[in-house]
Amino acid sequence: MVVKEASLTTQELRNAILGGSLAKDGRLMSERVLAQTLQVTRSRLRGVLDDLAREGLVFRRHGQGTFLQPPPAQAPSRLDGLARRVSPAALMEVRLELEPALAALAAERGSASDKARLLRLMEDTLIAPDLQSYERADDIFHYKIAEMAGNEVFLTLFEEIRSLRQAKDWTEARQAKLGEENMTAVSTQHSAIANAICAGSTSAARTAMYEHMQQVRSVVLTETP
Amino acid sequence: MVVKEASLTTQELRNAILGGSLAKDGRLMSERVLAQTLQVTRSRLRGVLDDLAREGLVFRRHGQGTFLQPPPAQAPSRLDGLARRVSPAALMEVRLELEPALAALAAERGSASDKARLLRLMEDTLIAPDLQSYERADDIFHYKIAEMAGNEVFLTLFEEIRSLRQAKDWTEARQAKLGEENMTAVSTQHSAIANAICAGSTSAARTAMYEHMQQVRSVVLTETP
DNA sequence: CCATAAACCAATTTGAAATTGGTTGAATGC
DNA sequence: GCATTCAACCAATTTCAAATTGGTTTATGG
Numbered sequence: 001m002v003v004k005e006a007s008l009t010t011q012e013l014r015n016a017i018l019g020g021s022l023a024k025d026g027r028l029m030s031e032r033v034l035a036q037t038l039q040v041t042r043s044r045l046r047g048v049l050d051d052l053a054r055e056g057l058v059f060r061r062h063g064q065g066t067f068l069q070p071p072p073a074q075a076p077s078r079l080d081g082l083a084r085r086v087s088p089a090a091l092m093e094v095r096l097e098l099e100p101a102l103a104a105l106a107a108e109r110g111s112a113s114d115k116a117r118l119l120r121l122m123e124d125t126l127i128a129p130d131l132q133s134y135e136r137a138d139d140i141f142h143y144k145i146a147e148m149a150g151n152e153v154f155l156t157l158f159e160e161i162r163s164l165r166q167a168k169d170w171t172e173a174r175q176a177k178l179g180e181e182n183m184t185a186v187s188t189q190h191s192a193i194a195n196a197i198c199a200g201s202t203s204a205a206r207t208a209m210y211e212h213m214q215q216v217r218s219v220v221l222t223e224t225p
Numbered sequence: 226m227v228v229k230e231a232s233l234t235t236q237e238l239r240n241a242i243l244g245g246s247l248a249k250d251g252r253l254m255s256e257r258v259l260a261q262t263l264q265v266t267r268s269r270l271r272g273v274l275d276d277l278a279r280e281g282l283v284f285r286r287h288g289q290g291t292f293l294q295p296p297p298a299q300a301p302s303r304l305d306g307l308a309r310r311v312s313p314a315a316l317m318e319v320r321l322e323l324e325p326a327l328a329a330l331a332a333e334r335g336s337a338s339d340k341a342r343l344l345r346l347m348e349d350t351l352i353a354p355d356l357q358s359y360e361r362a363d364d365i366f367h368y369k370i371a372e373m374a375g376n377e378v379f380l381t382l383f384e385e386i387r388s389l390r391q392a393k394d395w396t397e398a399r400q401a402k403l404g405e406e407n408m409t410a411v412s413t414q415h416s417a418i419a420n421a422i423c424a425g426s427t428s429a430a431r432t433a434m435y436e437h438m439q440q441v442r443s444v445v446l447t448e449t450p
Numbered sequence: 451c452c453a454t455a456a457a458c459c460a461a462t463t464t465g466a467a468a469t470t471g472g473t474t475g476a477a478t479g480c
Numbered sequence: 481g482c483a484t485t486c487a488a489c490c491a492a493t494t495t496c497a498a499a500t501t502g503g504t505t506t507a508t509g510g
Contacts, residue, residue, distance in 0.1 A: 030470055041485055046472085063470050063493025081461070082377060090376050093330075101322040151315050152307060153389065157382050164378065255501055266454055271503085287502050288462025306492075 007040060013048050018057060020068060028058075028066045056117055056144075069136050071143045071159075083167035092217040094161055096210070099142065102158060103193060103209035104202040106148035114148050115198040122194035126187050134183075141190060145197065145209075182219055189215060232265060238273045243282060245293060253283075253291045281342055281369075294361050296368045296384075308392035317442040319386055321435070324367065327383060328418060328434035329427040330374035339373050340423040347419035351412050356403060366415060370422065370434075407444055414440060 008016070016022065016038060022029055031049070035042040049066060052058040059067040110118070121141045128134035139162075146158040189212040196204035233241070241247065241263060247254055256274070260267040274291060277283040284292045335343070346366045353359035364387075371383040403411075414437040421429035 031472095032470085043485065049471095060471065061493080062472075062491070065470060065493095082381065086378055090378050093376055094378050094382070097322065097326040105318070151318055153311055153315050153319050153386070156307060157319070157385075160382075161378070256503095257501085268454065274502095285502065286462080287460070288500070290462095290501060 008038065010048060013038065013040065013045070014052065017048065017052065018068070023068050026068045028068065030065065069140060071140065083164055086164060088220050089217075091161065091165060092213070092220055096213045096217060098154075098158060098161065099145070099213055100206045100209040102146045102149045102154060103197060104206040105151060105154070106145045107197040107200050107202045107205035109150040110148040110197060114144070118144050118148065118194055119198060122190050125190050138186075138190075141194075145193070148197070182215070185215060186212070233263065235273060238263065238265065238270070239277065242273065242277065243293070248293050251293045253293065255290065294365060296365065296372075308389055311389060313445050314442075316386065316390060317438070317445055321438045321442060323379075323383060323386065324370070324438055325431045325434040327371045327374045327379060328422060328430040330376060330379070331370045332422040332425050332427045332430035334375040335373035335422060339369070343369050343373065343419050344423060347415050350415050359403075359408075363411075363415075366419075370418070373422070403444060407440070410440060411437070 017028065017034075022034060022037065028034060029037065031042055031045060035045045038045065049058060049060065053060050057068075059071045061067075106114075106118075118141070121137065121144055124137040125134060125141055128137050143158075143162070146155050149155065189208065192208040193205060193212060196208050242253065242259075247259060247262065253259060254262065256267055256270060260270045263270065274283060274285065278285050282293075284296045286292075331339075331343075343366070346362065346369050349362040350359060350366055353362050368383075368387070371380050374380065414433065417433040418430060418437060421433045
């Protein structure tokens with residue numbers, strides 16, 4: 001399907017990788033398999049993947065794999081056992097404290113290029129055509145902020161919370177609840193967060209993210225009788 | 226040494242357990258071994274351990290074990306790999322956000338009995354005769370607050386941070402830095418935190434814990450040239 | 451009814467093997 | 481020469497079964 005007789009051009013390679021048909025649940029095949037599938041050498045594949053990773057289009061983790069849009073999930077930590085008994089309220093309580101702190105640190109430490117990319121990711125959330133692609137863009141947006149905070153411990157905690165959130169199928173319920181009015185409110189908040197971070201205003205970034213988390217919590221916790 | 230011909234009294238059992246000679250690094254032998262060592266039935270041993278756990282003198286975790294003063298450490302999570310490359314500054318940055326939030330929740334949700342016990346634990350930090358026993362009392366004090374927050378996710382995150390902190394041998398350096406003047410300041414702060422929590426004042430508890438964390442950070446990060 | 455003992459259940463840890471991205475260096479081809 | 485390819489190896493992570501540990505139930509005997 002994607003294979004040609006002669007070797008693929010770099011652009012073809014990029015398209016094949018980003019196309020998603022080589023990934024399952026956002027996770028690409030291993031480099032070795034991928035190289036053989038695409039009939040290219042691993043060296044060249046890795047070169048392309050290096051570029052994609054630098055551009056933020058692909059996420060890699062050492063013993064874990066290479067991932068498309070959604071940044072890599074977590075290792076099987078003790079939180080796994082929690083996934084069942086944890087309530088959305090408890091999770092949001094944690095996010096309500098964690099993410100504003102991350103936003104503040106991101107505003108303080110984020111590099112110029114990171115901030116530029118964050119603006120682009122924010123725009124992605126605005127122009128998302130459907131709920132599913134919105135969820136993905138939103139996911140990347142928040143992840144990028146956590147990454148920009150520049151604290152590996154914080155990032156790990158964030159990823160564990162994120163994986164907990166994904167472990168449960170709250171996304172379905174959440175998507176059903178995300179109406180038009182909430183959507184525009186959230187978009188405004190995302191914009192405020194991104195702008196505050198780019199401006200380097202730690203306190204503004206913190207409060208903007210806090211208000212956003214309050215909104216998200218109210219959406220998540222609305223009863224569906 | 227502890228064994229008698231006839232079966233031990235309940236009080237003797239408690240003393241033997243809390244004595245510490247049956248524990249290694251704060252962790253007791255398994256119930257089966259312990260029962261045989263003390264020449265009592267496991268049922269009875271568990272009955273006594275139940276009491277001790279209720280009184281907060283012993284901490285138990287399912288597949289993990291039973292622990293003396295220091296609450297149980299963490300599972301081998303991804304944070305383990307971090308222990309090497311993580312800096313004290315990064316860790317304190319996280320504690321500076323986490324613990325005030327926990328203190329606020331503890332003030333909001335802590336039961337009356339929990340608050341009473343917290344006061345006792347606070348007093349333990351005040352009367353600690355040496356640095357080592359102070360560290361232990363301080364550890365339990367902060368753990369109790371995290372526990373009182375009543376959010377299992379938050380508690381897990383706290384425990385992971387705590388284990389990271391213990392993985393490194395910063396305690397030595399920290400102990401060396403804890404001078405008399407810092408000691409009294411920290412004591413005052415502990416008292417303020419406990420009082421705020423017992424009064425149910427969330428904001429006061431939050432700020433008191435925040436100031437305490439700032440103090441701890443300044444102590445931890447002081448250079449030792 | 452209570453204490454004991456044994457068996458079983460459930461959560462966790464442990465450790466070896468497999469998987470994956472990352473790195474190096476020799477061989478190859480132009 | 482120089483870049484590409486290939487192979488082997490390194491390092492981080494996951495996976496999976498076995499062992500360990502606290503928790504629970506059941507049967508037994510006083």
